[in-house]
Amino acid sequence: MAAWELTSRGLNVLLVEAGKKVNTTEVLHSMEWPYDHPRRGQMSPKFHALSRNEYNIRNPPYAQDSQYEKVFSYVQGWGGSDYSKTLVVDEKDHPYSGTKYAWVRARALGGKTNIWGRLALRLSDYDFKGKSHDGYGEDWPISYADVAPYYDRVDLLLGISGVKENLPQLPDGKFQRPYKLTPSEVQFRHALQKMGRTATPYRAGVTTDGVTNKYRSKCFGRGACSRHVGGCDIHAAFDSPTGLIYPAQDTGRLSIRTNATVHEVTVDPATGKARGVGFIDTVTGKSYEARAKAVVLAASTLESARLLLLSKSRQHPNGIGNSSGRPGGFYVPRFRNLTEKQPDFIRGYGFEGEGGFGIGPGEGADAPGFGKAWKKHVRDYAGAYISMGGFGEVLPRYENSVSIDPLIKDRWGIPVLKFDYQFGDNERKMAADMAQQAQEMFEAAGIEVVSVGKNLLTEGWSIHELGTARMGDDPRTSVLNQFQQSHDVNNLLVVDGSSHVNASCQNPTWTIMALAMRSCEHLADQMKKGDL
């Protein structure tokens, strides 16, 4: 988004990417039938995907001493792992340490946007002004009204599908035609309406009516989103290469340097300002420095934090931007703690779920028995299953943090990130309520509940890392200002999820996009005025 916004405002941009450029159209093969792949879409058995159990029984680095040729995070344990294996990182090359954390990383042009879950939600003032609402944490230095015009622009630029619901906790967007619901989902929606709750068609960052972009097609409605760790090779789902980077390149003002792992933000010794970035060519191992008038980091929240902490200089002995000492840590929209107040926990959660036919029989095949009667049972019930999973807000806490591990280095000799991060009491109590409410809502819809999972997944599982360099008006308690600019070094910006003051339970991608657009518009204005 930064490259797109800045080049569209006439600035010259160098995009430095740690991974390679992957032609996802050639890699993802999302229309391939399982039986046309020699392993039904699975990657070679020489490669290993970490299991939930492996995350639970030991601490990172998880791939240490592994016999497998490559080790990937848990997402490669999903179907179609052979198609996404070139996008995600090999844990052997990219270790990390500390407390248990399921850290999913993609190193390729466009990063995780190549395989994201597509749920494109807005935050509301319940999120931006959480402290004013319940007294916990900090308010953001901005409100929904500041971000709304940028959400609108992102909607129109990238395409989003959804149904307007007029909910204060989940503002509507500029929607293209929505996805339709299956019968079980409609039954569920109607039951929730009676409870004053909502099950709205998946608000997807997918263009269903098309956008003005020659690299992207509108959605075919194939129902194939859940395959291949989510990649979309017709690019109806937003991904940054086709949605933003290639169009930015077409302006003639964007240069791209791939296979370049940035290990520090370099500093001008005279001014203390950011001078550029130091990077290692991941193929040759040679070191380079790229210089610029301003540096915009968007390496993903935790990688950006690592980079900031690694950028030590005479002026910034604790790492750049770190003078505050605190970098560190069908959709059912939230219905908790809006107008009522829960006795056990603050904030809320939403559910993502689906029901109806998939490419396989789903849970139906778990029915006991075998033979003709079992086969018919599986066939008869194939489209009847509905399920959902809860996503709750993890409270921002100063005791949860990340730091640099001086002892462990990645394949290129760069010190790795060390986690000190754990769920707390609020998360555990909220999760118990989630399980109970999920069961009650399904039962209210006349749906027989087959199973309820009550255990929290390992920290990190949702892949929504946020808030390691939070924004605020006070340089003593925040790292960035409201335009995601370092308080200490005004020509350094961090435009991924690092600046989020609290996580909200709404998925963060669309907010990251809207804020990056807003910040880069501001940066371009400042540069034109010579304010930097």
Add this chain to the structure above:
Amino acid sequence: MEDRRIEVTRRDLLKAAGVAAIAAPLVVGEPLAAAAAAAAEAPKFFTRGQWALVDELAEIIIPADDHSGGARAAKVVNAIDGWLAEAFEPDPKNRWVEGLARVDALAREKKGDAFMQLTPEDREAVVTIMASEEAKPASVEGKFFNELKRRTSHFYYTSKIGIHDELEYKGNVLQEEYAGIDVSKEGTN
């Protein structure tokens, strides 16, 4: 001579596969079945005897019926064989070799002969015994049944027959109008 005999047997087998579930006394001797299978596909991991046994067990779990073909027609045994052949760890290979040996031992214990020598009714009776602990398997045969069913089900429902004939899946193709029910006109809460 040898070739022609195998050809004939294969044709019979294919024909039999289509009606196996309803034809009562269909007994195919192991050597013939194995020879036929071998001529069709060379096993990469299983012995010919194991191949025939897995092929039969898979077909008992997901048989052909008047709606669609079963595990045999979907070549589930080929997929299991291919998967085991390239397994990185010894564990699944050992589990399958041990499990298949146990199936024959159980068949001898309960019905007096190796599994493939039994009548279809007796074979099904042996599988019924194996399946009796499905909810909480403890014995070797109980655990192996769950493994067998899980793999058979996976490879069957990802096969051409499983997806298109059995479940009649209509997705993964362009839909001008998206499938489902439009709730956008319903109004809000």
